[in-house]
Amino acid sequence: MRQITAGELESASLPQLKEICEEVREEIFRTVSACGGHLSSNLGAVELTVALHRVFHFPHDKLVFDVGHQCYAHKLLSDRADRFRTLRKRGGISGFPKRTESPYDCYDTGHAGTAVSAALGIAKARDLKKEDYEVIALVGDGSFNNGLVYEALNSLHILGTRILILLNDNGMSISPTVGGTHEALSRLKGGEGGEDDVRLFERYGLTYRGPVNGNDLKELLPALEGAKEELKGGSVLLHVVTKKGQGYPFCENAPLETHGIAPSDGEGGTEYSAALGEELCALAEKDEKIVAVTAAMTDSLGLRTFFERFPERSFDVGICEEHASVLSAALAAGGMKPYYAIYSTFLQRAFDEIIHDVCGQNLPVTFCIDRAGATGADGETHQGVFDLSYLSFIPNLTIAVPKDVGEFRAMVRMSAGFNGPLAIRYPRAGKDGRSEPVEIGKFEVLHSTMSDIVMLACGERPLGIAERVRRRANAEGIDFTLINARFVKPLDGKLLNSLSAKYVVTLEDNARIGGLGDAIARFYAGSGKEISSFGYRDAFLPHGTPQELAEEFGLSEEDVLRCVRDFYARR
């Protein structure tokens, strides 16, 4: 798409602005259809973004996104229209704001709830440096459930600065938004809001304005101009109501299904989430203690059917990862058997609660950690490559990594009879495979040889690499024992002690620091064995395909093969 300049936006008539909106909307639709990405949320935010670029002066003024998945129109309108069709490709435009990509992106995001805090920090730095620009936080209504937003609002008075909060209210947070704040927003949107609902926000020391139709420039432009003016007197919250998927009826009608679109060349396979849902339903039939907890992601975690069949035992608390963890711990303390399903990087938000509430009390909460390992196109903030590292040192926790969907099913079944904190981490999709019973802390020998070399891998991608390396090594006359190290904690000490191999290679779909490789090295300390470990090197993984990232960042088939070959040559 051609680059629309600030000058063009400034001088455009209302009909011309509408045309620009259509141009932007079409480019988003075309690009996301080809590259995958966030669709409905971006379609809904086109008018709002165009209006923002008309009324404010970026990058002089600062636009802070929350989550940031709705930044596509902003990227097209700033300085990246020519490169936009590289969206989410390795080396191309990121699907999220990136300071390193453009001066128009002033703050990186990816997780929910940070924008108000971030805007306050930037505004405060501005004040201290006696600079003069506006800071705008664009926050979805889903994020308004997150405790972090509340913490930021609560400190507005203390910080004594001014920001504009744009509450982009589309009633969704992947799943529909829930909770007390949402109910106030609904009343305000419906024209039934009272002074009371307004005060919900104003009590924190800002002026509430709205609601305005965020897909109608005629309403939106004067509202934004007005907010900009009022900003001189202090912080303003402008409540903007947008329609997720606006402009494309099939998106408007299915905002949940069109929230994220996989690229047409995406990695296929069976979804682990679907298997989770089926297994949990089967378990819940037999065991009334089983409950499911999620933080606003019922569908993408495979829990839809469970929620429909067992509504009493289903809890979606909104984008509140910490609360969901404590709730799970307390449900367990009260005698239930909770399964808390969540994406790997989002669970980082509940890190303290995993330690303090779940493992500290040794409670039988099962963390179903989806999107673990390199997830690909969403980039840095969505790569689930730290979970083995941040879980391994937590006392009382058992960590399981299935080799395929079949083994995952077996692990979920096993979990029903396990009475302690358990984490099962798995990618989005993969191979089916059989479901043979799994025992806590027992590895699986996939290929046994008398070779001096043993390879230990956990998870589907690493085991796939290991298998391919084994085939290629075999062709060169080299063989090795291959083991599915499906428990990173506890390790299978008995099996490890029985191995006489002198050379041990480990592979994991996780940061090299702190995962399986380190656990094996710790186990074998003083044994005289030589160990080579493969995992992601010490860097944030950008967007790209998982395959590209694996090869570039430390899980390269070639490198593993070379290591095996080298040892064989000098053994």
Add this chain to the structure above:
Amino acid sequence: MRQITAGELESASLPQLKEICEEVREEIFRTVSACGGHLSSNLGAVELTVALHRVFHFPHDKLVFDVGHQCYAHKLLSDRADRFRTLRKRGGISGFPKRTESPYDCYDTGHAGTAVSAALGIAKARDLKKEDYEVIALVGDGSFNNGLVYEALNSLHILGTRILILLNDNGMSISPTVGGTHEALSRLKGGEGGEDDVRLFERYGLTYRGPVNGNDLKELLPALEGAKEELKGGSVLLHVVTKKGQGYPFCENAPLETHGIAPSDGEGGTEYSAALGEELCALAEKDEKIVAVTAAMTDSLGLRTFFERFPERSFDVGICEEHASVLSAALAAGGMKPYYAIYSTFLQRAFDEIIHDVCGQNLPVTFCIDRAGATGADGETHQGVFDLSYLSFIPNLTIAVPKDVGEFRAMVRMSAGFNGPLAIRYPRAGKDGRSEPVEIGKFEVLHSTMSDIVMLACGERPLGIAERVRRRANAEGIDFTLINARFVKPLDGKLLNSLSAKYVVTLEDNARIGGLGDAIARFYAGSGKEISSFGYRDAFLPHGTPQELAEEFGLSEEDVLRCVRDFYARR
């Protein structure tokens, strides 16, 4: 103290109840004076706890504490009066609620903000199991700033259960409570609260009652009885105003200073926090970009003087560890140089933000991590033994561990010129020592020998153990090189590569998994060196002195010496 029974409480007259309060208060004062612990908050909560035990039936009803440091009266009134004088001693009564200690403790705490979530989870389990008891969350006003409390309140409607929230409002959260919610509470307390302030709470779907004087049984008992009755119709929040330190004028007048009392036999030394305050003030004089951020702990982190001298550049955002992290990141994004001081275990709350906001953007935020290592008497939730593990795998982060207060000063000075994320972790107090310039990633050789053995230790306690082991080994004719491994990341690769020793011993005041030992093992993988690493074993460290914990949980001088001796014998 004698055990006061439920029967005695039930039949007691008001004057008798007041006598019981005095008895409890005296026992708390006496015990804390001897054992150390939380004083003022417990003195303030005596009447409230006595009233709770009179009106409710524990352990049938469930009392969930927030933070839990105010549980002393509860422990005396439940089943631990006879053992109370073992408070905070190894093997004695914990200073926090512990399920393993008594059936009267239904949920373990130590960090702020979990009680409402936990009470909701327990209540929901009750409903599902069709049991009948009341669940009470006792929450201080300081915790009401924490986002987790908001997340829990926001989901009250969704969860559709009933709990009683007792808001114990003493106006303090170690430092005085701040923020928008606090202002509403102040108005309500002052009798100036409007419908509006009440609605702040009621909008979440509960009934607000209060404020009542929480130190006056005559007001308190009927209020609690009334709340219990209203609870039949849904959740209730009872606003109870208490005086921190009640009954002891010097505590009432200095609630901050008497919040925590060190035992008279506590470990002395120079406070790192005081050095932090001095160094930051000196830096801030010269550099206008330096700002300080804290989450409600200005004094205990040594920042009082900085806050007084540079109020514009000082931010206490209340008990909001996550918000404080994002705010720090954004201040840095806006061009400032933030120092975020916080206790090691509380920083766990900001784990995602360290990754997502600070290190993901490679911003120059310095985390000043106080109370790192085994802290002792506060037990499991306050032992700062995980930070090296949860920080080591985060890309872009530099991690420094000073050997004494002098080196800590040098590190803080060094940080001023360092342009990336930096964590400095240190204990509460220790030796003074000189302040020679420190270079990023450079170890210090403390004792150089031609021995086959090298010992790498980081931090004051491990280096102290190392020195003692060296003296004892020397007496046996064994010597080794001793190195201050003051950067856990990056390691001093040049120095490590230059070491020809065959046997490497590491020591750290951190969990054995994921810290210095693992980093050294990773560095030396394939080198053929034999490595023995000492740190805390894979368990939650209970209360006890740091010395006791070190010996019992993996940092024993004897064990280290034995290892050295063993290697020497078979070298």
